[in-house]
Every structure is written in C-alpha cells, then in structure tokens.
Amino acid sequence: MIGISMLGAGFMGEMHSLSYSTVHRAKIEPHRKARLITLADTDVALAEKLRRRYDWEEVTADWNVAIEHPDAQLFINAGPNDVHAAPTIAAAKRGKHLFSEKPLGRNADEAHQIWAAAEQAEVVHMCAFVHRFVPALQLMREMIASGEVGTIRHFRSNFLMDMQHPDESLSWRYSTDRAGGGATGDLGSHHIDQARFLVGEVRRVKAMTRTWSKDKNSQLHDVNDDWFLAGAELDNGATASFEASRVAEGHQLTGRIEVDGTRGTLRWEMERLSELYFSEPGKGPRRIMVVSPNHPYSDFWLPVGIQGSFAIGWRDCFSHQAYHMLAAVSGARSAPLGATFEDGYRVAEIVDAIIRSSESGQNEEIKFRA
Ligand SMILES: NC(=O)c1ccc[n+]([C@@H]2O[C@H](COP(=O)([O-])OP(=O)(O)OC[C@H]3O[C@@H](n4cnc5c(N)ncnc54)[C@H](O)[C@@H]3O)[C@@H](O)[C@H]2O)c1
Incomplete structure (x- = not known):
C-alpha cells in the first residue's frame, strides 16, 4: 500500500485518480495498491467532487498540505505547467517519490532544476509520457x-x-x-x-x-x-x-x-x-x-x-503507467520503461x-x- 498525494483535480487529476484508485483490481501480480490521501486544488469544489468519486481522504486548496502528509510516499503533480517546479521540488526535499505530468517544466532550465532536485533527494521519479x-x-x-x-x-x-x-x-x-x-x-x-x-x-x-x-x-x-x-x-x-x-x-x-x-x-x-x-x-x-x-x-x-x-x-x-510507478516506488530505484525526469529534461x-x-x-x- 503506497500513500499518495496529488496536486490538480482537472483533466489529468481525474485520470490519475481513476488509475491509482483502481490499479489494485488488475489481474497482474503482485497486486499494487495506492492509498489516496490528500488531493490539492485551488478549486476546492472540483477537488471535493473527485474526493467523493475516488475516495480521497482529504482535499485542500494548498499544495503545501499535500506534500507535508507523513503517510504520503508519492507526490503526483497534475497541475498546469507553471505549477510543476515549486511543488515538485518542495516534495523532493521532503523525500517524496515523484510523478510529474509532462512537460516536466516550461523550458529546459526549469526541467533541469526539477530533475536535479529529484536526483539530489535520491527518490524515484517519472515523467508522464504515457x-x-x-x-x-x-x-x-x-x-x-x-x-x-x-x-x-x-x-x-x-x-x-x-x-x-x-x-x-x-x-x-x-x-x-x-x-x-x-x-x-x-x-x-x-x-x-x-x-x-x-x-x-x-x-x-x-x-x-x-x-x-x-x-x-x-x-x-x-x-x-x-x-x-x-x-x-x-x-x-x-x-x-x-x-x-x-x-x-x-x-x-x-x-x-x-x-x-x-x-x-x-x-x-x-x-x-x-x-x-x-x-x-x-x-x-x-x-x-x-x-x-x-x-x-x-x-x-x-x-x-x-x-x-x-x-x-x-x-x-x-x-x-500507474502500476509501473507503484512498482518502482515499492522497490526499484528507477522506472526502467517509464520516462524519468532526465527524459523529461532532455x-x-x-x-x-x-x-x-x-x-x-x-x-x-x-x-x-x-
Ligand atoms: N499525459 C497526458 O497525456 C496529458 C494529457 C493532458 C494534460 N497533460 C498535462 O497534465 C497537466 C494538467 O493538465 P490538465 O489538462 O489536467 O489541466 P486542467 O486545467 O484540466 O487542470 C489543472 C488543475 O490544476 C489546478 N491548479 C492550478 N493552479 C493550482 C495551484 N497553484 N495549486 C493547486 N491546484 C492548482 C486547477 O484548478 C485545475 O483544476 C499539464 O501539465 C498537462 O500538460 C498530460
């Protein structure tokens, strides 16, 4: 069971909620289960709709709350591109494993900073090239x-x-x-x-x-x-x-x-x-x-x-993709087929x-x- 928190309850936030809340029902073994803990979106009413549909435990308007939760091992960033860097880097500093929507950053400089932060923190990182x-x-x-x-x-x-x-x-x-x-x-x-x-x-x-x-x-x-x-x-x-x-x-x-x-x-x-x-x-x-x-x-x-x-x-x-990410967080240091943040930067x-x-x-x- 891997605890996750996520930023973004928009189109991709919905897709990841659907994927991570159901992936344990897959036939493939070993089964991988996610616990959907904190969902952050400035549009709290939208986040609340997803909470009810996918059983997120709590919603917040502030992504800082999402990255602070002690039980969240994985942080998913499904926000707009200008909200990728600061929350993902902050989550890396708290030792969270990282999954970011693509493009990793708005430009190579920003993407490089995000990749460097993930490497420094020695966490598993994956960029969502699905x-x-x-x-x-x-x-x-x-x-x-x-x-x-x-x-x-x-x-x-x-x-x-x-x-x-x-x-x-x-x-x-x-x-x-x-x-x-x-x-x-x-x-x-x-x-x-x-x-x-x-x-x-x-x-x-x-x-x-x-x-x-x-x-x-x-x-x-x-x-x-x-x-x-x-x-x-x-x-x-x-x-x-x-x-x-x-x-x-x-x-x-x-x-x-x-x-x-x-x-x-x-x-x-x-x-x-x-x-x-x-x-x-x-x-x-x-x-x-x-x-x-x-x-x-x-x-x-x-x-x-x-x-x-x-x-x-x-x-x-x-x-x-969700299964692959949970598998990487459960053991392997990196996600071999999934794109890493280095791929996102490149x-x-x-x-x-x-x-x-x-x-x-x-x-x-x-x-x-x-
Ligand atoms: N992998 C894919 O195939 C795929 C497809 C579509 C979008 N994307 C990517 O996913 C990301 C999100 O795209 P989308 O289509 O879901 O966008 P969206 O606009 O539907 O959703 C973004 C959500 O983030 C919220 N948000 C904005 N600023 C915030 C903040 N500071 N704190 C908390 N929440 C905030 C918004 O309220 C909104 O609900 C983008 O990076 C996009 O490029 C990837």
Whole structure:
C-alpha cells in the first residue's frame, strides 16, 4: 500500500485518480495498491467532487498540505505547467517519490532544476509520457531492438488536434508564461519522447512554428505556438520529422508514428491503439493485433486466450503507467520503461531547440546538461 498525494483535480487529476484508485483490481501480480490521501486544488469544489468519486481522504486548496502528509510516499503533480517546479521540488526535499505530468517544466532550465532536485533527494521519479505504456508501441520498440526492421532510417510523426473552447477563451495552455511551448511542448513532447524511446537520441533540429489563436477577451498577450514542423537528426544517423497542431479542424486526436528501417516499415495510429502495421519490401502491410497472451499488458485486467483477446484503450495505458510507478516506488530505484525526469529534461531541451530554430531559421544543435 503506497500513500499518495496529488496536486490538480482537472483533466489529468481525474485520470490519475481513476488509475491509482483502481490499479489494485488488475489481474497482474503482485497486486499494487495506492492509498489516496490528500488531493490539492485551488478549486476546492472540483477537488471535493473527485474526493467523493475516488475516495480521497482529504482535499485542500494548498499544495503545501499535500506534500507535508507523513503517510504520503508519492507526490503526483497534475497541475498546469507553471505549477510543476515549486511543488515538485518542495516534495523532493521532503523525500517524496515523484510523478510529474509532462512537460516536466516550461523550458529546459526549469526541467533541469526539477530533475536535479529529484536526483539530489535520491527518490524515484517519472515523467508522464504515457505513450511508453501503449502495448503496440512497446512491441514496436522490441521489434526495432531485435533488428527485425533493419537499420532505422526515418522516424515520422503527426499529432493533430482541434482544441476547442466552447466560449472561445484561451486557457493557461496557450500562454508562453504559464505553459512554455504550445503545440511543441504540449503535443510534440509526447512524440519527441517516443522518437527517443523507439529509435535514439536527438542531436540537431530545424523547425518552423505558427500561431493563429487570439484571445477574444484580450487577456492573453503571449499566445504560444499552435503548430510546428521539425526535421531532426538522431545520434545514430536516422532522421526524424515531427508535426503537431492544435488547430487542425476535424482532427479530434490524430496521432501517427512511423518508423522506416532497411527491412521494412512499422506504423501505429492512436485511433487504433492496439494495432501495429508492418510492411516488408515486396509484401503488403501486415496488421498485428497486439492483444495476444505474449504481448505486453494483454492480461493486465483479465485473462486472455481461451475466452478471446480484447483491444486496449488509452485509459488502460494510464493504469499500466500507474502500476509501473507503484512498482518502482515499492522497490526499484528507477522506472526502467517509464520516462524519468532526465527524459523529461532532455525532451524540454529538444523543444527549446525547436523553438530557437523557428526563430533563427537555422539548424540548432542540442547540448544536454549533466
Ligand atoms: N499525459 C497526458 O497525456 C496529458 C494529457 C493532458 C494534460 N497533460 C498535462 O497534465 C497537466 C494538467 O493538465 P490538465 O489538462 O489536467 O489541466 P486542467 O486545467 O484540466 O487542470 C489543472 C488543475 O490544476 C489546478 N491548479 C492550478 N493552479 C493550482 C495551484 N497553484 N495549486 C493547486 N491546484 C492548482 C486547477 O484548478 C485545475 O483544476 C499539464 O501539465 C498537462 O500538460 C498530460
């Protein structure tokens, strides 16, 4: 039983409440159980709603209360990006294990401070790049590592959304000061981490960004990027291209990742999360349903095989992530498949380089700090 406290009762706060309050019901052994202790949100009425739904023991408007609770071993930060650094660093200083939503910080400097604090405190840390817990992407990683796809030449990704606000106001996500990058930091960061997870580290980028969004109420004067396109070179000689948009009308959520090697190409799409397509030269695409007993997480909730196998959804991947985090806190020093805060920092460094390149029009080298 691991005691947790959390900041944020918004969209992600709800997702983590659902995942951590139910993960012990998974079939997978050993069972891992979380005790949901303190939930902090400045909107106490919202926190109170989650308390009733997910049995949090107490709610507070003040995150300091959440990080002080002596029984809380793990602190989850599901707040807006400008509320990641101070509470997470303060929780590290109190020896809490740390799980932070992505992006880790609003820029590389901030992300580096958060990572350094976690390392100094010698606690387990994980950054919420949840794509790492999509079974089909884990299988893609295994196939690449085994050499089945040959030498990798290209990684290619699109992350497209039409982020709509019914009253046309712009939330904290659109503010450079509050969020950091827009399409780059919010959406692109997921796929940049995937390029690193699947293929290799990013060395150099050249990029463009555009912004169309305007705040109708003239409250927000620092709207960040709506769209970006970046070409990148990886350390191992492969190339990568990333595109993300939050103003791609009609795309509720399009997420595509392709990896081309000398022996074939692999393709994954968010809309068909349990499927992986593999095309080899001279053969048409072969669909692999990643639901067989030998596939990752296929029997996470229920037995598979004799009674059939069932597709996995995005929500399940948050449960896989929660299980992984609880397992790391229970014993291992680090979370081997989950992104660490170092990964969160490195992605922030790449996002910063993309923004710099869009301003300079030049190639930007990535220099990672120790
Ligand atoms: N992993 C993913 O796939 C994914 C998806 C969506 C969002 N996110 C990330 O999750 C984080 C939260 O995003 P969201 O969509 O849940 O935002 P949200 O706006 O829905 O929720 C944020 C909550 O934090 C609360 N809050 C703000 N300032 C606070 C403070 N100082 N103290 C306590 N509470 C405070 C707000 O009242 C709000 O309820 C962001 O970092 C975002 O990038 C990740």
